[in-house]
Amino acid sequence: RTAVPTLFVLFGGTGDLAKRKLFPGLYRLYRRGLVPGEFRVIGTGRTSPGGDEAYRALLEEWVRKFAGDDFDDAAWARFAARITFTASSAQDGWALAARVRAAQAQLGPGAETVLYLSVPPTTMEPVVSMLGRTGLAAGARLVLEKPFGSDLASARSLNAALHGVFDEDRLFRIDHFLGKEAVQNILAFRFANGMFEPLWNRDRIAYVQIDVPEVIGIEGRAAFMESTGTFRDMVCTHLFQMLGFLALEPPASLTADALREEKRKVFAAVRDIAPRDVVFGQYDGYRAEDGVDPASTVETFAAVRVWVDNWRWQGVPFLLRTGKAMAESRRTITLGLHEPPTRLFPSAEGTPNELVFDLSDDARVRVEFRVKRPGPRLEVGHAQLSLDVSEAFPGEQALEAYERLLLDVLNDDRTLFTSADEVERLWELSDPVLEGAPKVLPYPRGSWGPDAVRELAGERGWRLPE
Ligand code: BG6
Numbered sequence: 001r002t003a004v005p006t007l008f009v010l011f012g013g014t015g016d017l018a019k020r021k022l023f024p025g026l027y028r029l030y031r032r033g034l035v036p037g038e039f040r041v042i043g044t045g046r047t048s049p050g051g052d053e054a055y056r057a058l059l060e061e062w063v064r065k066f067a068g069d070d071f072d073d074a075a076w077a078r079f080a081a082r083i084t085f086t087a088s089s090a091q092d093g094w095a096l097a098a099r100v101r102a103a104q105a106q107l108g109p110g111a112e113t114v115l116y117l118s119v120p121p122t123t124m125e126p127v128v129s130m131l132g133r134t135g136l137a138a139g140a141r142l143v144l145e146k147p148f149g150s151d152l153a154s155a156r157s158l159n160a161a162l163h164g165v166f167d168e169d170r171l172f173r174i175d176h177f178l179g180k181e182a183v184q185n186i187l188a189f190r191f192a193n194g195m196f197e198p199l200w201n202r203d204r205i206a207y208v209q210i211d212v213p214e215v216i217g218i219e220g221r222a223a224f225m226e227s228t229g230t231f232r233d234m235v236c237t238h239l240f241q242m243l244g245f246l247a248l249e250p251p252a253s254l255t256a257d258a259l260r261e262e263k264r265k266v267f268a269a270v271r272d273i274a275p276r277d278v279v280f281g282q283y284d285g286y287r288a289e290d291g292v293d294p295a296s297t298v299e300t301f302a303a304v305r306v307w308v309d310n311w312r313w314q315g316v317p318f319l320l321r322t323g324k325a326m327a328e329s330r331r332t333i334t335l336g337l338h339e340p341p342t343r344l345f346p347s348a349e350g351t352p353n354e355l356v357f358d359l360s361d362d363a364r365v366r367v368e369f370r371v372k373r374p375g376p377r378l379e380v381g382h383a384q385l386s387l388d389v390s391e392a393f394p395g396e397q398a399l400e401a402y403e404r405l406l407l408d409v410l411n412d413d414r415t416l417f418t419s420a421d422e423v424e425r426l427w428e429l430s431d432p433v434l435e436g437a438p439k440v441l442p443y444p445r446g447s448w449g450p451d452a453v454r455e456l457a458g459e460r461g462w463r464l465p466e
Helices: 016-031 052-066 073-080 094-107 121-133 152-165 181-191 222-247 256-269 401-410 420-435 453-457
Strands: 006-011 039-045 083-087 112-117 141-144 171-173 205-213 278-283 301-307 317-323 332-337 354-358 364-372 380-388 440-443
Touching (some): 006 016, 016 052, 016 401, 039 094, 052 083, 112 121, 121 141, 121 152, 181 222, 222 301, 222 317, 222 420, 256 420
Parallel strands (some): 006 112, 039 083, 112 141, 141 171, 278 440
Antiparallel strands (some): 278 301, 301 317, 332 354, 354 364
16 A cells, blocks of 8 residues: 555644644654655645754654754755645645645545544534645544544534535544554454453453553643543543543454444443543642643543443443542553452462553553472462563564554544544543533642542552552
8 A cells, every 4th residue: 555656734833743643654654664665745834944954853853852862954954855845724625625635636546645633622623624626525533633623512503514525434633642553452462362252351351550640740731631631621621532442342353334333332432521530630730831821620640441332341340530630650551350259368468360451652461470489388468470572572563653544544444543433422421511510629749639539449549550
């Protein structure tokens, strides 16, 4: 597939995501020979950085900074020669449409076009209708950044607007957590081994925790946080998607449709979320941040207990927790097993067994268990088996989440993208949480969130910190 000449048009071409992830990601893919030989990029946005040369200079600065050791002057020069900038807006996309047509003509018949919308949620719909009006949408694939709407009504309206211009199979809704290597590793663990899948149910698993604390505060994203909040930013997107992947039934195959169908069934089985299963928090000092309303009640922390009412997971709590300005930065999924039926070892320490997936770029998997302590007495201690996936395959390089997803878009593979139905179902679950949101509780910076969050986890508590 990568042989197909491709034009990549990036809306939000001077934005933060373009800077940190998209251009460094495209450049790395180019260096690894993973983009088509005939590849062009047009950056676009309302304000021009001052022509193509100025744009390339800006990109060079970003890529030097964010592509790290992969930067190479000669390779960059070859890559940058493929990039131009044309200003456009939701009202006026004609100049862009003309440039796109010229680039398509240069790439020749059979060239494909990818449009990537990295624009604020309120601009999405107007941009989509501009894409229809100007003919830019014709035959193109469209990638959409999250957040996808801000509630069920806006997500439905955006889906309707999209379907007026694009077929669903041309739409790639990004949730970059699905691009993390570790997420695909969950599939490999479960379905490429005989050892783990038999554990994957209510008979063996006592709880699941999906924990994404972050040390960073809002890092200049006050406007975004004030209008979005952590629940919309992280829970009804990334954390719910992780839950979908963890909880799904074995699919008939690993095709996009088969996996999505299984994920859809999981979300359909999620019980309405009760207010007692939700804790919202706001870190001390948030209201004093630049650009934040001094009386803001926006949550910078959210923890939710989710129940999946199906045969496999009945009665198993899925505990989701994430927040800014917390004690540590982690992205961890823990499956905790039940205690053995009898306690033969009264001195047994620690939790019985846990399977822990670390979703960081260097994926790790760990099994926590009990072993006999060396020495004369039959005493049991706590130990772990740890696998660093990159060490198991020396010389093989993982793809960063955005790189993986950009590559999948180029290859027209929608497996790791979300569908209209899924997104709407997740808002259906989320709207009542946001409408009936509990009082936002304060928590100190550098902590694990408000005290109330402990009760959610029950007896065995939150599994972080170790
Ligand atoms: C983004 C959120 O989608 O994910 C951010 O908007 C968050 O608030 C980020 O910090 C976390 O992503 P990662 O890949 O660094 O775990």
